[in-house]
Amino acid sequence: MPAGAADTTTLSFRDTDLRELIRGLAVQHGLNVFIGNTISKRVTVSLNRVQVHEAIKFLCQQNGLVMTIEPPAPKSH
Numbered sequence: 001m002p003a004g005a006a007d008t009t010t011l012s013f014r015d016t017d018l019r020e021l022i023r024g025l026a027v028q029h030g031l032n033v034f035i036g037n038t039i040s041k042r043v044t045v046s047l048n049r050v051q052v053h054e055a056i057k058f059l060c061q062q063n064g065l066v067m068t069i070e071p072p073a074p075k076s077h
Helices: 018-029 052-062
Strands: 008-017 042-051
Touching: 008 018, 008 052, 018 042, 018 052, 042 052
Parallel strands: none
Antiparallel strands: 008 042
């Protein structure tokens, strides 16, 4: 799991675009996240001191989405 995924975060959002929320977490914690363009959900969420990957996992579960963690590609020389 990427180092940023284990960071702790606190979220408090009302009626916020889910894609923008997840993108913001990814940028803030240095993660690569791919989100389908067809997702158009708005969420209200309040999470206190949770790991970033747990926050994203929770948001996905609550909104009928699937989260997949893939290992990084091997570095080429």
